[in-house]
Amino acid sequence: MHTETKPNLDTAFKKEVYQGLTSFPKYLSSKFIYDKKGDRLFQDIMALPEYYLTDCEFEILSDHKEAISRFFYGTNSGFDLIELGAGDGKKTKILLKYLVQRDINFTYKPIDISQNAISSLSETLAKEISKLNFEGETGEYFEVLERLKKYNVRKKVIMVLGSNIGNLLHPKAIDFLTQLKNTMHKDDVLFIGFDQKKNPQTILDAYNDDTGVTAAFNKNLLFRINNELGGNFEPDHFKHWEVYDPETGTAKSFLVATKAMNVFIDTLQLNITFKPWETIHTEISQKYNDDIVSWLANEAGLQIETSFSDSKKYYKNYILKK
Ligand code: AVI
Numbered sequence: 400m401h402t403e404t405k406p407n408l409d410t411a412f413k414k415e416v417y418q419g420l421t422s423f424p425k426y427l428s429s430k431f432i433y434d435k436k437g438d439r440l441f442q443d444i445m446a447l448p449e450y451y452l453t454d455c456e457f458e459i460l461s462d463h464k465e466a467i468s469r470f471f472y473g474t475n476s477g478f479d480l481i482e483l484g485a486g487d488g489k490k491t492k493i494l495l496k497y498l499v500q501r502d503i504n505f506t507y508k509p510i511d512i513s514q515n516a517i518s519s520l521s522e523t524l525a526k527e528i529s530k531l532n533f534e535g536e537t538g539e540y541f542e543v544l545e546r547l548k549k550y551n552v553r554k555k556v557i558m559v560l561g562s563n564i565g566n567l568l569h570p571k572a573i574d575f576l577t578q579l580k581n582t583m584h585k586d587d588v589l590f591i592g593f594d595q596k597k598n599p600q601t602i603l604d605a606y607n608d609d610t611g612v613t614a615a616f617n618k619n620l621l622f623r624i625n626n627e628l629g630g631n632f633e634p635d636h637f638k639h640w641e642v643y644d645p646e647t648g649t650a651k652s653f654l655v656a657t658k659a660m661n662v663f664i665d666t667l668q669l670n671i672t673f674k675p676w677e678t679i680h681t682e683i684s685q686k687y688n689d690d691i692v693s694w695l696a697n698e699a700g701l702q703i704e705t706s707f708s709d710s711k712k713y714y715k716n717y718i719l720k721k
Contacts (some may be wrong), residue, residue, distance in 0.1 A: 473554030477504030485509030576699030629665030
């Protein structure tokens, strides 16, 4: 008797890869790009001249650190500066140094999915800003958000840099902001970066560099499926493709099959066929303006208090409150 073995979809990665590759049109979630190699490729992207987001946010934090910090200060008991998705903290250091130099009473609580990232951040910061109070946390955003609810002793400043929210569709972004709001008290502050709508060519170039770093970053999804789920994707036969819709402000990344292919993923016991030029949608990078940010914030029960922009008006960091 032939019994079909059902794949064991016991991790989010397996479940979502199975779902995405058996759907039409096919899709994969960009959150799975980030293994060790994906993290490194993203660091390389941030150093690309075309990827203006990092420089713009750096400029905003450098030029407006004094005004930004004024929204952070709490009462005598000080505040917790909680950063979601801290990465290497390069931009955050500007604020941290400024606050420590002024003897402001605060604790920096970076949160990252990777314990490695937290440990190395702790090491570099201990060397560079020895007087900093540092308490790193490891975990998924939403798991950590639950944990955040416990931090109700003193003022919380929640910081989300890098326009990370742009990788979420609007309903998910509203969910995300709502969950953040639910962890906030009246005086708490959300300090969050939103990349702005601009010349569509500038946006396309940021996600379509000539050196191929962004293509490698996108294809890392296929490498991860090969390495971790026993897949036999041929990443060379997929093309990185970027489109930007200036009306909706959505940049979309795809991997496009350049020929007909059969792919087998052993752990999922899954055969997938690709027709020539069939697509896998892998990422959205949403661009905003004040009206969209205000709408998202209001939907989540938050208000824009103020915002800070770079000199080219490419990028904005907003102060949101309940
Ligand atoms: C992390 N995230 C905000 C980046 C972005 O701009 O969407 C990821 C990225 N994808 C391609 N380049 C950078």
